[in-house]
Amino acid sequence: MTDGKKVLVTGATGYVASWIVKRLLEEGHHVHATARNISQKNKTAHLQSLADSSPGEITFFEADLLIDGDFGTAMKDCEIVYHTASPFITVVKDAQKDLIDPALIGTRNVLHQASACPTVKRVVLTSSCAAMYTDAIDCKKGPNGELDESIWNDTASINYQPYNYSKTLAEQAAWEIADAQNQWKLVCINPSLIFGPAMAPEFSKSESLAIFKQLADGSLSTGVPRVGIGITDVRDVAEAHVQAGFRAEANGRNIVSGHNTNMLEMARLLHDKFGKEYKVPHSLAPKWLLYLVGPMVNKVITWKFVKNNVDVEWKANSSKAQKELGVTYRPLEQTLTDTFEQVIEQGIVKSR
Ligand code: NAP
Numbered sequence: 164m165t166d167g168k169k170v171l172v173t174g175a176t177g178y179v180a181s182w183i184v185k186r187l188l189e190e191g192h193h194v195h196a197t198a199r200n201i202s203q204k205n206k207t208a209h210l211q212s213l214a215d216s217s218p219g220e221i222t223f224f225e226a227d228l229l230i231d232g233d234f235g236t237a238m239k240d241c242e243i244v245y246h247t248a249s250p251f252i253t254v255v256k257d258a259q260k261d262l263i264d265p266a267l268i269g270t271r272n273v274l275h276q277a278s279a280c281p282t283v284k285r286v287v288l289t290s291s292c293a294a295m296y297t298d299a300i301d302c303k304k305g306p307n308g309e310l311d312e313s314i315w316n317d318t319a320s321i322n323y324q325p326y327n328y329s330k331t332l333a334e335q336a337a338w339e340i341a342d343a344q345n346q347w348k349l350v351c352i353n354p355s356l357i358f359g360p361a362m363a364p365e366f367s368k369s370e371s372l373a374i375f376k377q378l379a380d381g382s383l384s385t386g387v388p389r390v391g392i393g394i395t396d397v398r399d400v401a402e403a404h405v406q407a408g409f410r411a412e413a414n415g416r417n418i419v420s421g422h423n424t425n426m427l428e429m430a431r432l433l434h435d436k437f438g439k440e441y442k443v444p445h446s447l448a449p450k451w452l453l454y455l456v457g458p459m460v461n462k463v464i465t466w467k468f469v470k471n472n473v474d475v476e477w478k479a480n481s482s483k484a485q486k487e488l489g490v491t492y493r494p495l496e497q498t499l500t501d502t503f504e505q506v507i508e509q510g511i512v513k514s515r
Pocket of ligand 1: 250
């Protein structure tokens, strides 16, 4: 047993948070894990079994982002707060209710609670590159045409890419609250799109899994658009969070993004590796075709989206996290392979 600390992880059963919990338990910490409904034992079972085989321990608490003061009991005696809970979905009925309220009200509730809890010394917020950009073309605003930590998203709105808007509002609120006090330090982790195996794929609603599924399940068999995107591995993102909580020098915003790539490049990497056995899409969906049929196929693929993302390079500078958090990035092939092998196990991909 190490001299573990008490740490809170919000939304602990989620795709990203589960890997953060795993690393914290391995380091011998006592994780206070929140979820909206802890009576659903099948959703928490993977975390309990990790705790059973790790030096650390876990205690589950129920808390909802939308209820003021709901994180008080879970946060009691904790030194570090990892605020990860926030919906990552792109198809919503009501953007305010489904995305913006839980992101913004939730961040305010959790961070105000941190100020009311004298043991808290640091808050690590899972923000996103989405708080820096909406479309790949926005990367050009950064120095050398790359996103960096100085860039804020000023193009998303409640009507256009509201997930990006929700993350921007939430991170801005977090800095306002942090700057108004001096009890705890805020460190933000800003990952690009995350792939990699999920610990409990059957329960996660993360858009990451839905996007990866499209590369694997035949929905793109007519062609893959060359949409510029950044990718990072869920296990590297988890490590960045752990380091952000414990390293003295951790500070500010931190882009965590292993690879500047695009959807077609990823499809072709998967096709090279798995194409003999499985039907992996790998032909190019040309831009003109997307203008023509995109909006009919998926309401996210608007003309504006096609213009600003297809055949546009996505670039970010992730050197700060490498230098200050010691983050290393797995090769893209490994992330894609490990994720694809999981979707094979789930029976999502079609054999030839
Ligand atoms: P996820 O698996 O869907 O996790 C989201 C978590 O938020 C779930 O645990 C969910 O809890 C919780 N949550 C949602 N609404 C809540 C509410 N009202 N009260 C309490 N908890 C609530 O998605 P994820 O991909 O791991 O995302 C986790 C974080 O990473 C988010 O902040 C997201 O913005 C950020 N992020 C993700 C990516 C990515 O590519 N995946 C990239 C950058 C940043 P329930 O289980 O109770 O529903």
